[in-house]
Amino acid sequence: DAGITQSPRHKVTETGTPVTLRCHQTENHRYMYWYRQDPGHGLRLIHYSYGVKDTDKGEVSDGYSVSRSKTEDFLLTLESATSSQTSVYFCATRRGGVQETQYFGPGTRLLVL
Amino acid sequence: GENVEQHPSTLSVQEGDSAVIKCTYSDSASNYFPWYKQELGKRPQLIIDIRSNVGEKKDQRIAVTLNKTAKHFSLHITETQPEDSAVYFCAASTRNNAGNMLTFGGGTRLMVKP
Numbered sequence: 001d002a003g004i005t006q007s008p009r010h011k012v013t014e015t016g017t018p019v020t021l022r023c024h025q026t027e028n029h030r031y032m033y034w035y036r037q038d039p040g041h042g043l044r045l046i047h048y049s050y051g052v053k054d055t056d057k058g059e060v061s062d063g064y065s066v067s068r069s070k071t072e073d074f075l076l077t078l079e080s081a082t083s084s085q086t087s088v089y090f091c092a093t094r095r096g097g098v099q100e101t102q103y104f105g106p107g108t109r110l111l112v113l
Numbered sequence: 114g115e116n117v118e119q120h121p122s123t124l125s126v127q128e129g130d131s132a133v134i135k136c137t138y139s140d141s142a143s144n145y146f147p148w149y150k151q152e153l154g155k156r157p158q159l160i161i162d163i164r165s166n167v168g169e170k171k172d173q174r175i176a177v178t179l180n181k182t183a184k185h186f187s188l189h190i191t192e193t194q195p196e197d198s199a200v201y202f203c204a205a206s207t208r209n210n211a212g213n214m215l216t217f218g219g220g221t222r223l224m225v226k227p
Contacts, residue, residue, distance in 0.1 A: 031212050042119070042202055042217035043157065050212050058214075059114070090156065100145045100164075100206060100213060104156040 003027045004105035006091050012111045019078040021108050023091030025071075029103075030096035032074040033058075034066060036087040037107075043090065049074055081112045115140040117205050119218025126193050127226050134221045136203035137185040145206035145213060146179060146186050151220075152199045160201075161188070193225045 003026035013019050023032060031050055035043040045058030047066040055066050063085060065077045078085055091105040116139040126132050138146075144165040149157035163170045163177045163186065170177050174193075179186040190197055203218040 033215075040122075040219055042117075042219045043204075043215075044217070045214065048212075048214070059216075094212070096212065100162065101147065101159055102215060104149075104158070106156050 004091060004093055004103060006089075006105040006108050008108060009106065010109045012113065013081050014113050015082055016080050019081050019110065019112075021076045021089055021091075021110070023074045023076070023093075023105055025074075025091075025093045025105075027093060027095070027103075028071060029093035030071075031094040031102075032068065033092040033094075033102065034064070034074065034076045035090045035092065036060065036085075037090060038087050046076065046089075081110075083112050086110060086112045115143060115205055115207050115214075115216040117203060117216050117218040119203050119221055121221060122219065123222045123224070125224045125226065128193060128195060130193055132188075132190045132193050132197070132223055132225075134188045134201055134203070134223070135185060136187070136205075136218050137183075138205040138216075139184065140205065140207050141181075141184065143205040143207050146177070147204050147206070147215070148175075148177060148188050149202045149204070150199045151202065157202060190223075193223075195225050195227050198223055198225045 007022045033048040034046040049055045049068040089108045092102040094102045119136045147162035150160045151157040176189045204215040206213040
């Protein structure tokens, strides 16, 4: 499981509140990713990081921001949660270089009421 | 950007039969194609992958084939077992300045009936 943990694992919140999800890895992987998983859509990339303080937008970045202040932690923030952001959120990491494999964390189930 | 389509969305087979899942991609620059298996309530886990310089790869009962000209790749599972029941995702990877980006297909729910 590449030493990836996510917190919290489950969260219920109300529309308009800020939410921060944390991804923590112990493998010293360079690349980190945030995906959301919704029925029929597979996994869609929200944001990714290619190093400390280096981040970029993915396919569905609107309404989300990220930060990576140290190698092991990648935070995803919903500034003002909406019901459309109800989803399962997965973090993934990749070592980099010729290593292509992305390893996924256990996921966070978020319900926005 | 890359677009990956996956078919079928659901697949039901009898134990012992073969299962085939197909994906097409749009970006001819894609160079890496992983397949992930996700059991109910679990994280996606890599089961096999193939690079663009290889046409076929096998690992015991699973195999992946790649046709770069047609821009499609397929997962083959032989002698299916009930524990193969899961959702399978294909993905295509395109490299940019910030590294490889994966675009996933919509998933196939495989049900293996005992």
